[in-house]
Amino acid sequence: MILLLFSKSVKTAVFLSLLLPGGGQFYTGNYLKGIAIGGIEVYCFYRCYQGYAEGNEDEGYTYLFWSLITLLFSAADAYVDANLYGIKPELEVNPEEKSVSLRLKIQ
Known part of the structure; x- marks a missing residue:
């Protein structure tokens, strides 16, 4: 039960990611990644729109x-x-010691 208090909903994260550029990343607390992915999405959608508006369908399809x-x-x-x-x-x-260990800690 305690783990549920510190978890994020997978469905909400995916839904926000599909709804808003970078929304799922912001929901999970990865703000820098959200800005980067959101910026790339907005840029690609804008260039797609711009390509179609200028009559360049190949560029529109690419973006x-x-x-x-x-x-x-x-x-x-x-x-x-x-x-x-x-x-x-x-x-x-x-x-x-001559070994390296990796430990996963749930907080």
């Missing part, structure tokens, strides 16, 4: 393709981030 790829990437990234929300990886290096 439409990249817009959809970016949108799907954004939704997949929001899905993964929502599932991994609250899990912080910690890398421990002990100079006395």
Whole structure:
């Protein structure tokens, strides 16, 4: 029950990612990634619109393709981030040992 208090809804993250450029990333707290992905989505959709408005259908189709790829990437990234929300990886290096361990800590 405590884990549910510190988790994010996967459905909400994906829905926001499909609805708003970078929305799923902002929902999961990845603001820099949200700005980057949102900016790329807006740019691609704008260039798609601009290509069609100028009568250059090839450019419009190209940017439409990249817009959809970016949108799907954004939704997949929001899905993964929502599932991994609250899990912080910690890398421990002990100079006395010859091994490196990776520990996942749920906060």
